[in-house]
Amino acid sequence: MHEWSLAEAVVNSLLSFARKEGVSSFREVELTFGEVMELNRDIFRTAFEELSRGTPLEGARLVIREEPALFRCNSCGHTWDFDEAHKMLSHELGILEEPSGDRESPLHFLPDLARALLKCPSCGSRDFELVSGKNLRVSRVVISE
Amino acid sequence: MSGADVDPMLHEARARLSRADKVIAISAGKGGVGKSFITASMAAALAERGRRVGVLDLDVHGPTVPKILGARGEITAWKGGLRPLRSGNIELMSVGFMIGEEPLPSAGGEKMSLISTLAALTDWGHLEYLLIDVPPGTGEEITWLLRALRGLEGAGVLVVTTPSLLAESVVRRLLKLLRDERVDVLGIVENLSYFRCGGKLIRPFGEGAAERLSREFAVPVLARLPIDPSIEEAILSGNFYRSLSEEVRSAISGLVESVETLNPAGR
Numbered sequence: 099m100h101e102w103s104l105a106e107a108v109v110n111s112l113l114s115f116a117r118k119e120g121v122s123s124f125r126e127v128e129l130t131f132g133e134v135m136e137l138n139r140d141i142f143r144t145a146f147e148e149l150s151r152g153t154p155l156e157g158a159r160l161v162i163r164e165e166p167a168l169f170r171c172n173s174c175g176h177t178w179d180f181d182e183a184h185k186m187l188s189h190e191l192g193i194l195e196e197p198s199g200d201r202e203s204p205l206h207f208l209p210d211l212a213r214a215l216l217k218c219p220s221c222g223s224r225d226f227e228l229v230s231g232k233n234l235r236v237s238r239v240v241i242s243e
Numbered sequence: 244m245s246g247a248d249v250d251p252m253l254h255e256a257r258a259r260l261s262r263a264d265k266v267i268a269i270s271a272g273k274g275g276v277g278k279s280f281i282t283a284s285m286a287a288a289l290a291e292r293g294r295r296v297g298v299l300d301l302d303v304h305g306p307t308v309p310k311i312l313g314a315r316g317e318i319t320a321w322k323g324g325l326r327p328l329r330s331g332n333i334e335l336m337s338v339g340f341m342i343g344e345e346p347l348p349s350a351g352g353e354k355m356s357l358i359s360t361l362a363a364l365t366d367w368g369h370l371e372y373l374l375i376d377v378p379p380g381t382g383e384e385i386t387w388l389l390r391a392l393r394g395l396e397g398a399g400v401l402v403v404t405t406p407s408l409l410a411e412s413v414v415r416r417l418l419k420l421l422r423d424e425r426v427d428v429l430g431i432v433e434n435l436s437y438f439r440c441g442g443k444l445i446r447p448f449g450e451g452a453a454e455r456l457s458r459e460f461a462v463p464v465l466a467r468l469p470i471d472p473s474i475e476e477a478i479l480s481g482n483f484y485r486s487l488s489e490e491v492r493s494a495i496s497g498l499v500e501s502v503e504t505l506n507p508a509g510r
Contacts, residue, residue: 103363224346
């Protein structure tokens with residue numbers, strides 16, 4: 099359910115940008131999410147639309163792109179994807195989601211915790227990079243003239 | 244346009260911090276001077292005075308505030324974000340609740356991104372005081388803090404030092420940075436200041452550092468805390484604040500009173 103807080107963060111930052119730059123209306127907003135965030139696009143879209151109502155973002159086309167996760171070990175050079183990483187996540191450390199009662203890995207909320215929660219599947223080192231597919235960014239906005 | 248001008252997480256972190264009446268960052272620049280202990284004690288003292296208080300533990304490499312307060316449990320998430328864990332009457336958010344005893348090595352930019360996201364997702368509700376335990380160093384953590392607190396009404400920094408010349412030198416750099424960046428410094432706290440032995444007051448690290456910094460930067464010394472074995476015992480006791488010695492509690496209580504006078508909640 100962190101989709102609502104992420105949508106709030108995106109909407110508030112864009113509205114602040116609009117106030118600063120005198121933007122009266124957005125035509126398109128393109129967001130890139132890291133695969134590690136495991137974003138539920140439908141929930142995010144609903145939240146974005148609801149929070150945009152009555153603002154310069156209302157009616158803007160929302161494009162959501164997911165960036166695949168790629169991990170690379172600095173110790174042995176091994177590279178791996180999110181499916182492989184997912185299998186290694188401990189079930190002892192979690193965040194409890196309300197109201198579903200599901201337990202999610204903290205990585206889903208805070209991808210920068212990767213080095214605490216994962217190790218290289220080949221050599222066991224924590225000295226690895228999450229080369230891509232980590233965070234959220236606003237990759238492009240189109241404003242109405 | 245590209246979206247590079249928009250940083251949703253830092254923006255939301257500032258928005259969420261600004262919901263607290265007062266934000267006080269406890270910082271030192273140097274490790275081992277007792278920031279986390281002072282943060283936890285101040286939170287307990289404020290809660291005892293009936294204030295709604297939260298603690299944001301930014302020490303992602305060595306999160307100790309949960310240990311000091313004896314807080315254990317699992318963070319929950321809901322529509323509004325991550326709920327802090329309630330410990331007594333204190334709302335507490337720390338990555339310590341999410342990584343257990345695992346180490347967290349981090350590199351270029353990751354720490355800044357992590358603390359931005361943590362602050363952006365935490366749903367504090369309404370707080371009168373939000374205390375931030377700032378990790379040692381004058382790198383990414385301080386840079387994040389400067390960006391997060393810049394222009395934020397009701398925000399200030401409390402600087403912790405010890406009488407040691409080494410601490411004084413590091414703290415001086417921090418105070419220069421805060422002055423250059425026009426961050427409001429509420430005052431200086433001198434920790435590990437003295438101990439009592441056979442009725443005598445002994446100052447093993449000398450004296451005068453806090454006064455020199457106070458004069459140089461025109462900020463008051465708000466408290467001096469002793470070296471006291473009761474602190475370690477109190478942390479182990481599970482009833483931290485009540486188990487501190489009368490002398491330590493009185494110093495913390497005086498510190499909180501000064502902070503409340505300088506920076507009252509409920510603006």
